[in-house]
Amino acid sequence: MDKLQITICERVYSLLTDEEPERIARIAAALEERINEFKARFKGKSEAEVITLAAFDAFDRLDKDKTALEKTVEEMEERIKRSELENRKLLIDNMNSAESEMAQLAVVKEQENSELRAKLLEYEKLWDEHAKSAYHSAGVELSEIASIKERENVELRDKLVEYENLWNKHIDDTYKSAASEMEAVAAVSNAENEKLRDTLNNYEKSFDNYVKTKENEIIRLQKELEDARGESDELKQRLAALADDGQLTIC
Numbered sequence: 001m002d003k004l005q006i007t008i009c010e011r012v013y014s015l016l017t018d019e020e021p022e023r024i025a026r027i028a029a030a031l032e033e034r035i036n037e038f039k040a041r042f043k044g045k046s047e048a049e050v051i052t053l054a055a056f057d058a059f060d061r062l063d064k065d066k067t068a069l070e071k072t073v074e075e076m077e078e079r080i081k082r083s084e085l086e087n088r089k090l091l092i093d094n095m096n097s098a099e100s101e102m103a104q105l106a107v108v109k110e111q112e113n114s115e116l117r118a119k120l121l122e123y124e125k126l127w128d129e130h131a132k133s134a135y136h137s138a139g140v141e142l143s144e145i146a147s148i149k150e151r152e153n154v155e156l157r158d159k160l161v162e163y164e165n166l167w168n169k170h171i172d173d174t175y176k177s178a179a180s181e182m183e184a185v186a187a188v189s190n191a192e193n194e195k196l197r198d199t200l201n202n203y204e205k206s207f208d209n210y211v212k213t214k215e216n217e218i219i220r221l222q223k224e225l226e227d228a229r230g231e232s233d234e235l236k237q238r239l240a241a242l243a244d245d246g247q248l249t250i251c
Helices: 021-041 047-093 099-185 190-246
Strands: 002-008 011-017
Touching: 002 021, 021 047, 021 099, 047 099, 099 190
Parallel strands: none
Antiparallel strands: 002 011
16 A cells, blocks of 8 residues: 555645556546636635535536446346346247257357446446545545634634633732732722722723623633534544445555
8 A cells, every 4th residue: 555645626645555646636627627617606705615516516516427337237237137137038939940050049149248248347447446446535524624723712712721721810900900909009098988988880891891801701612612613523433434334454
């Protein structure tokens, strides 16, 4: 098994595969061309949405090809059955004919059957190769999407920690500042003490408003983080399902 590198939409992917490098390169180029077509067609969509639409289109074509191939296989099998029935009928109807002629006709029909069976095996092999390529391409793209979502989750977690640290520091600084002002004014007259109480009440009101604002912002960031985690888990599940169905090896 060889390790190959392919580039799709300016991203480099490493693959472990037994396939021919030229064939893998052709598939990567075709996929990139299809993604660029969808980017031009669906302007304003995110990269993940464009890649998902491209993957859906690939599987739609794959399903149509599969349906057409199955129909062709059924027709060939029907032709084989009719040919075999004709052989049997020919042998029965011409039992009294010359044995050499019957043998010759039987050989001709058997040769036709062999050719049809060989053609059927060829179609099945082509179908297996086509399906494997499609599953592999979709698996690579979904793996990249899952990686991007995971990085976004890490960035959201770091941003949340940063806000919490700033919030804690602001609490400490605010209380220290208020305590210092209270100690400095405590030695002044009762009138000045009353003014200090008003000042402290204003600080507390401002502080409460600031607390509510930051709490709402933290709640919003936590919701964004949960949404991003849900998207990442869904992509991982889709990638695992594709990997199981296609039996892919992705590095």
